[in-house]
Amino acid sequence: MNVWDAAALAVTIGLFAGILALSRKRVNFSVLTFVGLFLGVGVGVVFRDHVEYVQPLGRVYVNLLLTIVAPLVIVSILSSITSLGSTAQLRTIGGRSVYWLLSLNLVAIFLALGTALLVGLGSGAQLGTEGVDTRSLDSVRQPFSAVFIGFFPTNIVKDVSENNVIPIILVSLLIAVSCSLIADKHPEKVAPFKRLVEAFREIIYRAVGFVISLTPYAVLALTASFTSTVSADTSQLWPLFTLLVVAFVVCFAHTYLVNGVFLRVSANVSPVAFFRHILPAQLTAFTTQSSAGTLPLTTSLLRTRVGVPAEIAGFTAPLGTTIGMPGCAGIWPTLLAVYSVNALGIPYGLGDYAVLVLLGLVVSIGTAGVPGTATVTATTVLAAAGLPLEVVILTLPISALADMARTTNNVTSAAVAATIVARKEGRLDDEVFRAPNPDVSVAFDASSQDVSAAEPAPTAEHGDDALWGGVPVGACAVDPSPRERVGAR
Known part of the structure; x- marks a missing residue:
């Protein structure tokens, strides 16, 4: 072991x-995460090229997050739909979710296109595309028909192992809707x-709480590793x-700006407070x-801090x-397209730009939320638009x-869409939104103590907290006061 590696x-x-x-002194979770970020930058700068043994610490966290994604999606969908009470609510929530997610991406595409054209992105870049090998992109370039077919699973076990979220959601929807239809006529059978499902949800939520509590440490290790690499390769970026x-x-x-406007206009909430709530x-x-790896933390914050x-x-x-996925499927492919058009004088x-906008919107349906997705979407968009794929390699x-x-943009936009949908459904809890932020990992553990959806009335364990669809209104925070209730009022 190198002495510098050991020192790092x-x-x-x-x-x-x-x-x-x-953390034992009850320092806010967001502050701890920020501390980890800045300490990681310091470690990366000081121990440049010597973080070989630090990097695995961060990767273990990412692997744990990705491991919990499929079980979390399955139990969330099953629990959500079986407690909705009617398939009509599923249609409205599902339709509104897709609408707002795609709307945010469409705005992102127009913002990227307008900015790139305004600054003349790529003009004078003099890209040397001749001789660039693009064969490595052949495996990721897919026509939309292939992407659409991939939505429907042939082996759900394989989809779970690969975190293919769309097939997982579809199978979970099929099972959950079938359960709800049977429950309408024969509730005792299901x-x-x-x-x-509720027992499984408690177990998964508790496991997610454990993983989330590691976030500040993982941020430190991941930032140190990344900062070290960037500092070594800065000359290649100019x-x-x-x-x-x-x-x-x-x-x-x-x-921040576009999502802030959407939050204020469509959800009637303070953008500043919202961004403070989801900062971790x-x-x-x-x-x-x-x-996808951030999903456990995102859903936790939406429930326990945003309401x-x-x-x-x-x-x-x-x-x-x-x-x-506005960052990966909207902004990045659009910027690369304009960059290549201006740099190569195409x-x-x-x-052509109208087609480009449409392609960015279509490709965003079924984008995988994992590192490297932007390369897939950019390759697909540029190929469909007839632009050179060499630009993807060069960038x-x-x-x-x-x-x-x-990724920050993707996660924020998904959280914003969920908040807007909750407001449109009349289900956003403003008391939770206005309450002081609880420690998210503790809050997530506490929220796993929900009682079964089959119980018809509140129990003594939850006191005056009412149930809606089997979800306790007040099982969310360290101090279960009325100001920190989760769910519908």
Whole structure:
């Protein structure tokens, strides 16, 4: 073991101990995550090229998150639908979720297109595409027909192992809707299944709480590893620096400005308070670069801090990891398209740009919320638009950097869509939204204590907290006061 590698590991473990000490003093979870982010930058800069033993610490966290994604999606969909009370509510929630997710992506596409054309992105770049090998993109380039067919599973076990969220959602929907239809006529036949689902939900939520509590430590390790790599390869980024800056500007403009307007106009909530509530999810997305991996934390924050009911958070947020995805499916392919058009002097008219917008919207249906997705979507869009795929290869050196902003945008937009849907359904709990932020990992554990959906009335354990669809209104926070209730009022 290299002495510098050992020193980096020792310092990291020491910093872990410091974060643990802060957490025991009840320091806010968002603050701890921010502390981890900045400490990670320091470790990466100081121990440049010597974080070999620090990197696995962050990857273990990402693997744990990805492991819990499929069980969380399954139990969220099953529990949500079986407690909705009617298939009509499923249609309205599902339709509204898709509508708002795609609407946010459409705005992102127009924002990226307008910004890229305004600044003349790619003009004078003098891209050397001749001789660039694009064969590595053949395996990721897919026509929409193939993408559409992939929505429907042939082997659900394989889909679960690969975190293919759309097939998982469809199978879960099929089972949950079938259960609801049987329950309409013969509730006693599916009562054992509902109790099993609720028990499974408690177990999964408790497991997610354990994983989420590791977030500040993982952010430190992931940031240290990434900062070390970037500091070593900075010279390779300068030729594409303008594209990178524009990508960050557009992504963060959509993340905060566009989403802020949607929150105020369509959900009637304070954007500043909302972004403060979901900050840990944004930081996790920024460092893990995985929308699906951030999903457990996103759904937790939506329920315990924003006041989105479990039924909607458990449906819209998972859907947002595969539909919409404005950062990866809207902004990035659009920027690369304009970049290549201007850099290579390709004739492009108004009709061509209209097709480009449509392609970005269509490709966003079924996008995988994992690292590297933007390369797949960019390849698909550029191929369908007749633009050179060499541009995708030439921009790979900055893609990992841009992915931090793209993923943050994806996660934020999915959370915004869930909040809007909850408001439109009349289910957003403003008391939870206005309450002080609880420790999210503790809150998630507490929320797993929900009673079975089969129980007809509140129990003594929950006191005056009412049930709606089997979900306790007040089982969310460390202090179960009326101000920290989760679910419908």
